[in-house]
Amino acid sequence: MNVTEILQADQKGVVRAAKLLASGGLVAFPTETVYGLGADARNGQAVAAIYEAKGRPSFNPLIVHVATHALAQEIADIPQALLPLAETFWPGPLTLVVPVRSDAGISELATAGLPSVALRIPFDPVAHALLSEFGGPIAAPSANPSGRISPTQASHVVAGLDGKIAAVLDGGQCDVGLESTIVGLRGDAPVLMRAGGLDVAEIEAELGRPLAAPIADKIEAPGQLVSHYAPRAPIRLDVTDPAKDEAYLGFGGFGRVDDALNLSKRGDLKEAASNLFAHLHALDELVRLQGLTGIAVAPVPAVGLGLAINDRLRRAAA
Numbered sequence: 001m002n003v004t005e006i007l008q009a010d011q012k013g014v015v016r017a018a019k020l021l022a023s024g025g026l027v028a029f030p031t032e033t034v035y036g037l038g039a040d041a042r043n044g045q046a047v048a049a050i051y052e053a054k055g056r057p058s059f060n061p062l063i064v065h066v067a068t069h070a071l072a073q074e075i076a077d078i079p080q081a082l083l084p085l086a087e088t089f090w091p092g093p094l095t096l097v098v099p100v101r102s103d104a105g106i107s108e109l110a111t112a113g114l115p116s117v118a119l120r121i122p123f124d125p126v127a128h129a130l131l132s133e134f135g136g137p138i139a140a141p142s143a144n145p146s147g148r149i150s151p152t153q154a155s156h157v158v159a160g161l162d163g164k165i166a167a168v169l170d171g172g173q174c175d176v177g178l179e180s181t182i183v184g185l186r187g188d189a190p191v192l193m194r195a196g197g198l199d200v201a202e203i204e205a206e207l208g209r210p211l212a213a214p215i216a217d218k219i220e221a222p223g224q225l226v227s228h229y230a231p232r233a234p235i236r237l238d239v240t241d242p243a244k245d246e247a248y249l250g251f252g253g254f255g256r257v258d259d260a261l262n263l264s265k266r267g268d269l270k271e272a273a274s275n276l277f278a279h280l281h282a283l284d285e286l287v288r289l290q291g292l293t294g295i296a297v298a299p300v301p302a303v304g305l306g307l308a309i310n311d312r313l314r315r316a317a318a
């Protein structure tokens with residue numbers, strides 16, 4: 001088994017991570033949403049290694065990350081209708097699905113052979129330092145084995161992928177804690193392809209029109225498999241009265257007195273989003289260690305970021 005290097009998020013660590021990427025290696029790195037499992041997006045073999053390390057179904061295209069708007073424009077023709085979103089929300093937790101330029105040299109494995117590419121400029125300073133040092137596009141899905149919970153700390157990445165990847169750049173805890181919101185086009189209409197860390201209301205305010213909903217069952221974002229975010233333990237949702245032998249994930253006023261794991265005691269959805277995956281990881285482990293029957297989750301209001309949180313919870317429970 002190979003050794004996975006844990007790199008500090010300082011200049012030396014960033015330079016080492018960029019070198020590993022340039023030589024075709026896989027490097028997990030923090031973004032403000034979740035940790036990504038990065039490879040040079042122009043290197044087909046390196047991209048293939050991502051699917052292999054994750055055990056990911058090969059029809060899932062990956063998000064391509066870049067440091068600057070200029071590089072984004074070299075890779076994709078960003079349609080007029082989506083330009084305001086790129087200008088306002090990049091860098092940030094937004095991914096745009098846009099037509100890929102054939103001369104951009106993006107590996108077809110990264111786009112799964114589609115004529116479009118999912119593009120993102122992350123805000124996180126460590127992600128930005130790595131993308132700048134590397135100087136090219138980095139393809140990166142979330143840095144978890146396929147079908148498991150997304151990682152929001154370097155230790156989550158190590159738990160899932162140790163020995164399967166070259167390195168992890170340790171930038172601490174992710175601020176947003178939910179994957180990016182994905183927006184594309186259907187004809188001229190902007191479409192929400194995945195709810196995520198950027199509130200849909202902010203996007204709609206910028207566009208001055210509502211986002212269309214994805215067509216149910218037609219796979220516009222092919223990664224939206226129902227059971228995408230599953231911990232090992234069974235999960236029950238909207239539980240206000242958990243059983244004694246269940247681990248309980250609280251929210252706001254719903255939480256056991258002795259319960260350390262509350263998504264947000266003050267009922268703050270942003271705080272809840274940033275805690276979601278870390279708490280699910282921790283409770284999954286608790287269920288295993290203490291032989292509990294599963295995880296019960298308190299109701300989370302389905303407004304704002306609560307929509308994305310409930311979407312993730314439903315997938316975890318599926």
Ligand code: TXA
Pocket residue numbers: 031033034035036037060061062063095097111114116117118120140141142143178179180181182193194220221222223224
């Ligand atoms: O926050 C995030 O988005 C994280 C960080 C690392 O950037 N990445 C992430 O990647 O969540 P991943 O691979 O787990 O999810 C990417 C989503 C999938 O649902 C995939 O199917 C969709 O983007 N996607 C990628 N390219 C697409 C395309 N050309 N058309 C439609 N959907 C696409």
Ligand code: MG
Pocket residue numbers: 141142150
């Ligand atoms: Mg994922």
